[in-house]
Structures are given as C-alpha cells and as structure tokens.
Amino acid sequence: MLSALYAALVIARQSSLPVVTVRAPRQAMHLWVARDERSHELGLMERTHLDPAQGMLFVFRRESERYFWMKDTLMPLDMIFIERNGLVRAVMSRVPVLAPGIPDSAIPLESARAQYVIELAGGEALRLGIVAGETLKIPALPK
Numbered sequence: 001m002l003s004a005l006y007a008a009l010v011i012a013r014q015s016s017l018p019v020v021t022v023r024a025p026r027q028a029m030h031l032w033v034a035r036d037e038r039s040h041e042l043g044l045m046e047r048t049h050l051d052p053a054q055g056m057l058f059v060f061r062r063e064s065e066r067y068f069w070m071k072d073t074l075m076p077l078d079m080i081f082i083e084r085n086g087l088v089r090a091v092m093s094r095v096p097v098l099a100p101g102i103p104d105s106a107i108p109l110e111s112a113r114a115q116y117v118i119e120l121a122g123g124e125a126l127r128l129g130i131v132a133g134e135t136l137k138i139p140a141l142p143k
Helices: 002-017 038-044 124-128
Strands: 019-023 026-036 054-068 077-082 088-095 112-119
Touching: 002 026, 002 038, 026 038, 026 112, 088 112, 088 124, 112 124
Parallel strands: 026 054
Antiparallel strands: 019 026, 054 112, 077 088, 077 112
16 A cells, blocks of 8 residues: 555656656657756656657756666656756667666666756657657746
C-alpha cells in the first residue's frame, strides 16, 4: 500500500510543477518544468503513461555534461539533451525500463552536454521530428 501512496504523491508533485510550451518541428510540447534538485531527482518516476507531446523539461543553471538514468521509471522514455542556445545535442530514443531492484551501480547512464533535458514517452521525439542538430526555442521559464 505504501508504494501506491508514494506513486500517487510523486505524480501529484510532478503535476503541480509549472508548464511551458516548446515548439517541436511537428507539434508543440507541453512540459512540466523541473528546476530544483528534488524535481530533477523525481523526474518522471512512477509514471505509466504520458499523453502525446507531454513530458518534462529539466533546467540546469549552466551547460555541462548531464547524466540521466532510468531508476524507478516505469515506461520507456526519450531523452533530448539541449545546449543553452537551443541546439539539440543528442536524442536517446526509447531508453528501456530496468528490472526492479537493479543496483544503482549497474544502471546504465545516458549522457551528453546540455543545459536542458527533455523527457518524453518513448518514440515521441521521432514522432515530433526532434533530431540531433535541430534547434528548439526554450521560452522564458517560470521561477
């Protein structure tokens, strides 16, 4: 029962984050903005579904090498690594879900240089026309 309650609390926190719209080549995306360490840590954990063009925008103070993993993530995700100027540096497509209980040291990391990272449901980046080399305009972000 505790895990169902925890999942509900995580999803409620995610859903309470501010939302921005980022235009992709084929459709606008609606993204929850994760700016603080706790929001970065929770990411899209516990989600089993995202609507089309829905996801999370991770915002960092400066551009550097960013490392993401799929710990406690229940659905495959696309990870889009974006430089400060909006250039899509890398797209990791359909990053798979991991078996429960896998030790942290065995969890593969996805990485690229970025100031922003967008997570979407697996396959959405391709459907939206987002590829490495594309430029996305990141709007003014809420505090």
